[in-house]
Amino acid sequence: MGENSCLYKITKNDQLGRYIIAAKNIKQGQLILKENPVILCPQIGGCTICFNCCAQIKKVQFCSECAVAVLCSSECKGQFHTPQECSVIIKKTPIKREDLLTNPEIVTPFRYLLWRHFNKELFQAVLQLENHLELRRDSQIWRRTHINVENVLHELKMVDDADLKNEIVQKICAVLDINTFEVRQPQRNRSGFNPGENLRGLYLSAAMMAHDCVANVHLAVDDEFVLYVHAAVDIPEGAPILFNYANVLQGNEERQSQLKDGKYFFCSCSRCTDPTELGTEMSSLKCPRCHKGFIRPKSWQCSLCQRIYHSSLIKMTLAECRRRIDEIRSPDIRTLEKLLQKLSFTFHPHHYLILEVEQNLIGLYTQSPPETKNLRRKIEMCNKFLDIFRKIEPGISRIQAIGLYELHSAVVSLAERIYKSKETDKEGFMKMLLLAESTLKNSIKSLLYEPVKSPEGRLAQNALSELKMLRATISNFQSEEKKVEKKKSNKGNKKKK
């Protein structure tokens, strides 16, 4: 953190517990924190990962020193399986490799418990994080933890009766569920490594950011799991630093149940308390009676004819449409466009289910031949998405950046195509290229906050070279235009003579 630690400070209240606020006025784009993870682990029930590099394991190998730590290869050294961890496993634990392999859910708590022998400070710091233990008590996840983790670690003598009384194992599992961020496994081309399944990363300072469905920070994790938090918008002194834990592309009720089940709190942010969801209408349905009004959460009352619909009816409608979307196994453009047409009778054009289908469509149009019709459709959808993104994820935003990138590429393709077919003249062609240029520039503005060593960072590099090429095309075209004009005016002059 170093020189930036002065940008935020920790504060406390009854509602949020400990959380961080801006210690001074923070400008859009400023780096608020940069942090290494203290724990990296799989999702509950997820894959087995290397103790050292966290890659997904295909062929299990073991550390040659402790013979317990699972590694992706015997040469994997020097990252998270530290010499201290290795020697504590040998000297202080009765654990055998089979114990970990047959009880994958104990691995992370087991490694955490090892800290008692060599990093008490960190052991305590993690325990201080929010755990909402009382809300979890006797829940399904509580019982699962009790059977799969607590009992097993007790039998293996990793925890004693005092630990059980202190509920150390329940606490650490709760801390992980509530405070970790989803991080990607980096794309490394090593045999036996399967990128894909996301991991969970615990970052001590970032864990203290409060949640809001409209974040004021931009979060990025690089290939080495370093987390960067930049201000997405200007943040005034004293304002909380807010991160969005929920999926920004879901509706109010879906986000809220995700937050309630996973993070144990009820969100009452500006988006959650607004039936129009900041004017996006992402949860709104069309009224089947008057066909003109919209029915919005949570009253589900038509904005025009005032009819109230029962929430169970809305739930059923959503479930039915969800089923229709999910039953499409290998989506193609025609099938999805047809489905969209059907959905459009029921939903506002900005409803999150419609957006979900359109997001898939944008991907399919990108892969399909660049026909004029396809490109125009892609541009139309990109513009609609960007209007919505600006409201739900304002400022520096990854989804905005990617949307802008897709929009620019469709505009360039369309410009080239219709200029070739003489559907537009030079002036129209140039107008479109200039539009694509400014769109790409806006995309890059956000992408530059992505760490260099990350997929988005690499997209930023591509985008920069594409911008260069696009500018070269534009200036070539413009100078050719000038030559032609000069010739014309020369001819004109000669005639005058």
Ligand SMILES: [Zn+2]
């Ligand atoms: Zn490894």
Ligand SMILES: [Zn+2]
């Ligand atoms: Zn070892």
Ligand SMILES: [Zn+2]
């Ligand atoms: Zn919210």
Ligand SMILES: [Zn+2]
């Ligand atoms: Zn109505």
